[in-house]
Amino acid sequence: MTAFLDAVSAVLLLAGSAFCVLAAVGLLRFPDPVCRLHAAAKAQTLGVLLVLVGAAFHVPVRYAVPLVLVALFQMLTVPVTSQIVGRTAFRTGRVHRGGLVLDDLGERLRREGRSGRDGR
16 A cells, blocks of 8 residues: 555646646746636646645645645645736736737726836
8 A cells, every 4th residue: 555655645746746847948938927817726636635645645734734725825825826927017018918808907997097017
């Protein structure tokens, strides 16, 4: 049974590490902040969660509880942070708006009389 858990843990740790590396490559290669947010938010979160689950197989249950808390913290904070970074990038004009399919924030800013370039 121990060999099986070691194998499962190794696969999860390697897969999580691969997702983290892919997220880092995406941060370097993608052209604008909106695209980079996908790499940072989705791939990195999945990578961290896989690494935490893989690590949980190697520690006693009492030490696995903090790993679950870290995973929960990750799942709660990443969407909020991504939203803030995305809105800031949009309002400062860093987002390539021609690539957006639907621009709800731009419409709202125009209705409110804001340009969306300077954050006012």
